[in-house]
Amino acid sequence: MPKQINNPLNEVRIPFAKMSFTPDVPSTALGPNEYNSGQNIETDVRGIRSVAGDQEFLSTIPGTPTFITGGYRQPQSGKQNSFYFITATTQGYWYASNGMSAWQDITPVSGPFTTYTQATNITEAWNGTVPFFNDESHPPMFWQEFTGTSLATTGASSAAGTTTITFANQNDEITGVVIDSHTGEFSYTNQAALKAGQKVTISGTNTNTTTKALTNVSIVDKAGAFICDNTNVAVFTATIDDGTPPGAGTVLTVTAVASGTIETGMVLTGIAVDADTTITGQVSGTTGGIGVYTVDISQEHTSQTITGTLEFGLTVGQTVAVAGSITNTATPITGVKIVSTAGDFTCTAGTLAVGQQVEISGTITNVATPLTTVQIISTTADFTCAPTTLATGQTITFSGSVSATPYTLSGVTIDNVTGEFTCTAPASGLAVGQVITIAGGQTNTTATNLTGIQTTNTTGAFSKTDATVLTAGMVITVTGAAGGTGSIVGYTNPKAYKVSVGGTATFTLVNIDGSAIVTTVGTITQTVDLQSPAILGYANPTNYFISATNGTTTFTLKAMNGQPLSTRGGTPLGLTYTVLIPAANGYVSPKDYLVSATNGTTTFTVTEMDGSVVTTQGGSLAGMTIVIKAPAITGYSNPKKYQISSTNNTTSFTLTELDGIPLVTTGGTPTGLTYSILPPSITGYTNPTNYYISATNGATSFTLVDANDDPIVTVGGKPTGLTYTVQAPTVSNGTYFIIETNKFSTFRLSTTFPTDTPIATNAGTPAGLTYIYTPFAQGQQVLVEGIVPIAFRGLYTATAVTNNSVSFAGTTAGPQTVAGAVSDPYPKIISYSNILPASIKTKGGITYLAPNIQRITLEDSLYTTAPYLAGDYILITDVNQYYNGQYEVVASTTTTIDYYAVPGGAFPNDGGTVSPAYSWNYNPNWASVYAKFMRLYNTPNVGCILVAGGLTATELDGTQREYPVTVQWSQAFGLNEAPLTWQPTITNVANQLEVPLRGAALDAFPAAGKLFLCSYWDTVVFSPLNYSTTSAPILGVSLANQGRGLLTANCWANTDKMVYGIDARDIWVFDGQDFQGIGNQRVKNWFYDQLDPQYYDRVFMETNTQKNQIEIYYPDRSAVNGVPNKMLAYRHDIDVWNAPRDVTKATMACESPIWIYNGTKQYWEYNSGSRTVVYANGSANQQPILKDYGYSFIEGAVIVSKFRRDNIKLLPDYSGKMMVHRILPEAVNMGATPFTVTDEIVIIPSTGTINVRVEGANSVGQQPVVQAAVTMTLNTDNPWIQVDQNAYRVNALEIGNTSNTNIWMCSAATWQYTQTEDDR
Secondary structure, three states: OOOOOOOOOEEEEEEOOOOEEOOOOOHHHOOOOEEOEEEOEEEOOOOEEEOOOEEEOOOOOOOOEEEEEEEEOOOOOOOOOOEEEEEEEOOOOEEEEOOOOOOEEOOOOOOOOOOOOOOOOOEEEEEOOEEEEEOOOOOOEEOOOOOOOEEEEEEEEEEOOEEEEEEOOOOEEOOOOEEOOOOOEEEOOOOOOOOOOEEEEEEEOOOOOOOEEEEEEEEOOOOOEEEEEOEEEEEEEEEEEOOOOOOOEEEEEEEEEEEOOOOOOOEEEOOOOOOOOEEEEEEEEOOOOOEEEEEEEEEOEEEEEEEEEEEOOOOOOOEEEEEEOOOOOOEEEOOOEEOOOOOEEEOOOOOOOOOEEEEEEEOOOOOOEEEOOOEEOOOOOEEEOOOOOOOOOEEEEEEEOOOOOOEEEOOOEEOOOOOEEEOOOOOOOOOOOOEEEEEOOOOOOOOEEEOOOEEOOOOOEEEOOOOOOEOOOOEEEEEOOOOOOOEEOOOOOOEEEEEEEOEOOEEEEEEOOOOEOOEEOEEOOOEEEEOOOEEOOOOOOEEEEEEEEOOOOEEEEEEOOOOEOOEEOEOOOOOEEEEOOOEEOOOOOOEEEEEEEEOOOOEEEEEOOOOOOOOEEOEEOOOEEEEEOOOEEOOOOOOEEEEEEEEOOOOEEEEEOOOOOEOOEEEEOOOOEEEEEOOOEEOOOOOOEEEEEEEEOOOOEEEEEOOOOOEOOEEEEOOOOEEEEEOOOEOOOEEEEEEEEOOOOEEEEEOOOOOOOEOOOEOEOOOOEEEEEEEEEOOOEEEEEOOEOHHHOEEEEEEEEEOOEEEEEOOOOOOOOEOOEEEOOOOOOEEOEOOOOEEEOOOOOEEEEEOOEEEEEEOOOOOOOOOOOOOOEEEEEOOOOOOOEEEEEEEEOOOEEEEEOOOOOOOOOOOEEEEEOOEOOOOOOEEEEEEEEEEEEEEOOOEEEEEEEEEEEEEOOOOEEEEEEEEEEOOOEOOOOOOOEOOOOOOOOOEEEEOOOOOOOOEEEEEOOEEEEEOOOEEEEEEEOOOOOOOOOOEEEEEEEEOOOOOOOOOEEEOOOOEEEEOOOOEEEEOOOOEEEOOOOOOHHHHHHHEOHHHHHHOEEEEEOOOOEEEEEEOEOOOHHHOOOEEEEEEOOOOEEOOOEEOOOEEEEEEEEEEEEEOOOOEEEEEEEEEEEEEEEOOOOOOOEEEOOOOOOHHHOOEEEEEEEEEEOOOOOOOEEEEEEEEEEEEEEEOOOOOOOOOOOOEOOOOOEEEEEEEEEOOOOOOOEOOOOEEEEOOOOOOOEEOOOOOEOEEEEEEEEEEOOOEEEEEEEEEEEEEEEEOO
């Protein structure tokens, strides 16, 4: 048994568990687990250690990074890595990398951006696999998911300057294919994402070979427009039975064909043939002729004549073969009259048709004809005149003014209850149509009681005893219960009657409508009153017109709207009656009117020249000159051709110019002209000729063009002697190039590329063909990644493609030794747009520009520069289902936008709206607007929204305005998607509002299902509300904390349950309810003292979940140009601060898996079971940095680590002194990540060293006596250092090293000492 050695020295062991960097606390007050100085060290429950290093990885980033983030994207075939880094540079470019190739440019179409610097605070948010970004000076943007083609490579080789990459054979098919023209234009339905330059291989046998005969064809304009019947008819002799008669069945046996071709689908009619019997197929015989067919309904019929009919459709692009010779000749038209100002004519009955051309020749010999004794006879422009020749459509010119003046009627009495009057005969007489103004206030408006009333016979005769004089037309009312010896049969209380015969002592009454009454003789005891004379409804003054008169003393008035008057007879007192002079509303001398109706000689009615109604006042037009204009055709020259635009087919027609411009005519019967209908014709036609349908209603109308797609010149009519046959669809099998496509529904084929050599086709829908297209297109860029040899990698332009290969220029020694991927390039970042919505022109707003391109014409010139670039996306709304949708822009000007699309229907000429596909600015007063920050909020009530705040807007006049507390959010959207718009509508939840913050909104973070928005001083909370409709608010806004905020954007980080942040007061933690400072009396004062105050806006935070810590990156006062050079970490799991760590120009950081370089594959791979932090090096053309990896900083730089604890007092009494003899650090060497498969830092044997310094002082206020550090080898038999010092009351311990080859860890230090004195 070994001998025990007595240790004469005192010994104490000090563990370094959970040591926290606490520079704010005086070293005399430090706790046992606190230290006051250090760098590049960190702690956990086991001890302190030097930090692991920084490792550059991936390839060099082009330019100078100012931002980096990373996340998982959807896996792509052939690509092992699905984690992508995205970086932005101060040069304004964006790049992405998955480690398998060089960084790829994903800059938005609107970039690069000239505003980026190291001070640019880019905020980001990931929605699943789709990241969003906001850069403070442009609209928000996002990187859409990859939707292109990616294929694993099977080989690679080079020869003669061309490299070919192979992959598994692809058989992608285009389906729902229709041939749309005779020059290789196609449409399809499966929305395959096609590209110009792809190859399409057509194979199979087309079984749709039936031609269609058009019947009853007419030409309807001068530019190749036709109408027709779209029904094929066949007449034949046949039986229907079971095939072996007698017996019912479905066998149709045709023995003779009288006309037409028999087709499957024809509906049969005949004697007793069942309704809707349809041919289902042909079994044998001559195709379409004599033979055996099947039908769908079982029946039995002996031989009879049967008719088969089949309607068929027409489509644009179909080939129409025209054959035969036109036999029509010219036809004269007689008895022609012009009946309007717009080219309307009548004629002797003939055969007329729309589209016919009429040649007019000769010279009009008519002259103007004056009208005499013209009089207006109504308020609706009816006239009389001396006999002459009148006709509808004539133009009459009125000039001058009437010689009459207004005059007043006297002795006016109302004679009846329906507006009849008498008067003293005026000198100027009276006439129908004259307008009388009645004015004044009537003074006799009270009733007069009649007394002593008796009936004197049975027919309404009465007597009375008072002296009131009654006249015909007066109204008497009888009221009260019937009594006395006499009575009025049918009397009801009360009732009015009319005086038919007047007098003083006697009078006769009738009913108000003039019908006789029946009476019995005797006394009348009811009350009988004479009503005052009145014009019911009269208001002072009122105009009426004379509807009838004897010309002198009697007249009947009506209201100006033609309604009869209700009156009570008598002589109203206090009224005046003025006869107005004849007039027409709006008349100025001279003026033309149009004859709209006439009896042909003495009466006529006129309207304005546009057909609108004329309002008149009747009377004689003496003094005016009234002339019928001679008939005329404006612009006519002898001879001239016109086109019939409409007709009743026999006696009336309307002519236009040959280009469709309406005629201006003067009505009448022209003399000296002849009219001839020209025979129909097709200019340039030879027998036979193929034409092509350029437009159709799908059934009965179509327009033809020639082989060059140029319009043909035609003369309308129904040609005789021609046949029209729609050819079956045809396309030759073979491999062709897509020369153009709208990328989702149309394409055109060529035999060459990029030279356009159209292929010959007949339009229609072939059956039995397949269309296989290549995955890549000749001329497109392809990205090769991960392949070895690495010289094959890169972005290239394809020079040749097949279904299993793509070739491009270049020579690389092959063959492939490690497979990779060949794909479409990474998608570009999409930027939301400041472009405001614009209105599409109402008429002709969207037109056909090319087979796959349409043009929008804007209603107003809203833009001063072209609003969209090629590759931008627009959204069309408010048109119809054929036009609404998202499309890619080809080009734009200030008034037009061209985009890829094919119309599914005619533009409705109702306008519409075009806006950016991803709309950001919707304020019509703002030219642009930008946000300070943008974050994703996954609300519990409506799902994902983007929230942006701190707006800066530029108004249309260039004025810039700040809206620091304005916040807006987008419409809701789903996982891995992006919202289309930020504009609030009645169908989405987007909104904008101001929030109660002191200072500008800087950033926002989610916590506890809510979103918290911060300024420099305050925090407000967005709380989800119960949500029912898009018109209801989704978020409530309230103040969460006054005094807590953020230092700048990106100054927060979230962990599993908490959010950590920095403001001007402290570093804080937030649990969703309360803020709590975590730096006070620990690191707060030290941190703000270290931070360079010029660059506080460069501070950012990141979560390091692998280390259970949040990390604060900041520039201290020695940082170059304010780029962060230090990182301060807080271990939230053990409530410990670590000393600052050096970083190299860290412009932004993100979490990531740990990446390892695979020497065989020669690219970087990641371990999904690991995590670390990656940051961007803000120097030009540098690699990103994998933090906490290896033994050195970048480029082998040494790690200078130091742990120091001052004022260590081991003796129980402050007065005592001790002499330290030895320090025994329990230190080991450690391996750096990831030297084991578990990626853990572990103890490993090593020849590493540490430097240990022990210093002493006699009081806590005294500077320690500086001592030289002693180097101790860790792999040693003597794990201590000998201390050479005098006796002191307090001591300082410093442990560290400077190394790029090892990492050290120390869990405790044992002190061996001797107490030397006690000064007490």
